[in-house]
Amino acid sequence: MIRRHPLAIAICVTLAACAREQAPPFDLVIANGRVLDPESGLDAERHIGIRGGKIDVVSETPLKGGRVIDAARHIVSPGFIDLHEHGQQDESYRMMVRDGVTSAFELEVGTGDVAAWYAAREAGQIVNHGVSAGHIPARMKVLGDPGQGLLPAGIGGSGTATDAQMAAMEVILREGLAQGAVAIGFGSAYTPGAPISEIERMFRVAAEGGVSAHIHMRGGLKGLQETIAAAAAAHAALHIVHVNSSAGDEIDGFLTAITAARDGGQDVTTEAYPYGAGMTEIQSALFDEWQTWPEPRFALHQLVSTGQRLTRATFAKARAAGGTVIIHGRSEEQTRAAIASPLAMIASDGFIENGRGHPRTSGSYAKVLGKYVRDDKTVTLIDALRRMTLDPARRLERRTPAMLNKGRIKAGADADLTIFDPATVIDRATYEDATIASAGIPYVIVGGQLVVDGGNVTTARPGRAIRAPIATKSR
Ligand SMILES: [Zn+2]
Known part of the structure; x- marks a missing residue:
């Protein structure tokens, strides 16, 4: 549609309207919804026409579609983008999608074999998905860790790497980037044997590849300052995962330090999930001191x-x-401080396996929208949505151009959309049963197809790999 000449506007609009009348109907139309787009600031009733998996038009006038969903009294948002999701299988995707997530990334732990990771999901999934090349799995591989799960259970965490072993880790990370990894993942809290100099050396690989380094860091506020300094020295973009749990009662200090780094021109971002308990593997390094604990501490687990x-x-x-063990103990004030911060993207850090897991897998987004936006008024709706959609897209788009088409509602963007009722949206999953789906999110669309229809997960599997451009081998 050409709209350059002001005199042509009336004719073009008319022609466009005529063309629209005559064109075959859209594949799918979302009618009458309150459309919110954090990038443009749009907050108005609109009709969205979807064709070929893309948003074709955002219209003030009604549209005709093969199917028309009436979204009256509902919010239409870009689909939520979760940068921290370990549950990269159907069982987890089924829960996350009912919480409004349309793209899920495993960026903290990542993988030691990026090509195999994507190949395993090639048939299509409920949601879009992507992965980082991980320092943790690379280290486990190189040092020969016995751990069978995600995390080291021995030498991969506690062992010291030689210069040659660090070089071998760099090879694995570079290979992962060449295979389309969208970031590099780190967990210095899980690898106490890796000095900050090793972390900094791997940060350099992230900088060289133009990707962000996503880290579950160790050592409280001092550890944060050390991590920020290492990223600065390596010229790497840094993303501190779950600032709520890494900070604990130092949350104000964490947010101040991240703000200071950003004000100083450093590329540092962060994320949080809205729960007072964490979850991790019981054999990990986080519990190495368990024998020294006083008795009451065990009951928090x-x-x-x-x-x-x-x-x-x-x-x-x-x-x-x-x-896997859930760790209780953070206060509501600490959680609220993290969720209230405009710096914190919302990310779940979840997974569900065999019906068991942490409620953050199933309820993080609905809990922010229902509890912190609607009930407690801790966060405005548009700010919360920005931190669920546009901000995570922007975190990845420099290296992964596919993200330029996500996290936004505009013509040409991918038709990944979440439709929720602002009056009823709420989490329902509990620490005892994490498989209770969130309420108030009746429709979720991925690539133009309904993956949640009337609150139920459909059989559609339109979710595709989100990958950075793959390097073609030169001689
Ligand atoms: Zn995690």
Whole structure:
């Protein structure tokens, strides 16, 4: 549509309207919704016409479609983009999508084999998906860690790497980037054997590849300052994962330090999930000191497989057997401070396996919208949506141009959309049952197809790989 000459506007609009009348109907139309787009600031009733998986038009007048969804009294938002999701399988995707997520990334731990990771999901998934090349799995591979899960259970975490071993990790990370990894993942909290100099060396690989470094850091506020300094020295873009749990009661100091780095011109971003408990593998380095704990501390730990709170004896047993544990203990004020910060993107850090997991997998987005936006008025709606859509898209788009078409509602953008009722949206998953879907999100669209229709997950699998451009091998 040409709209350059002011005198031509009336004719063009008329012609466009005529063409629209005569054109075959859109594949799908979202009618009468309150459309919010954090990039343009649009907040108005509009009709969205979808064709070929893309948003074709955002119109003030009604449109005809093969199917028309009446979104009256509902918000139409860009689909939510989760930068921290370990559950990269159908069972987790089924929960996340009912929480409004349309693109899910595993960027913290990542993978040691990027090509295989994408190949395993090639048939199409419920949501779009992507991965980082991970320092943790690279280190586990190079040092020969015995861990069977995501995280080191021995030498991969605690061992010291030689110069040659670090060079071998760099090779794995570079290979991952060449295969289309969208970031590099780190977990210095899980690799206490890696000095900050090793982390900085791997940050340099991220800088060289033009990707952000996503890190679950260690060491509280001092650790944050060290991590920010290492990223600055390496000229790497830095993303601090789950600032709520990494900071704990130092949340104000964390947010101040990140703001200061940003004000100084450094590329530092962060994320949070809206729950007071964390979750991780019980054999990981986070619990290496467990034998020194006072008795009451064990009761803050809840075994995911059974929902049971632990004692010294049952903790010892579970630590030997392996598995996942939920860690209670942060205050509501700490969670609220993280969620209130305009710096914090919303990211779930979730997964569900065999019906068990953390409620953040299933409820993070609805909880922010229902509790923190509507009920508590801690965050404005548009700010919350920006941190669920546009900000995560922008974090990745420099290296992964596919993200330029996500996180926005405009003609030409991917038709990834979440439609929710602002009066009823809320999380329902609990620490005892994380498989209860969020309420108030009746329709979710991925690539122009309904993946949630009337609150139910459909059989459509339009979710595609989101990958950075793959390097073609030169001689
Ligand atoms: Zn995580």
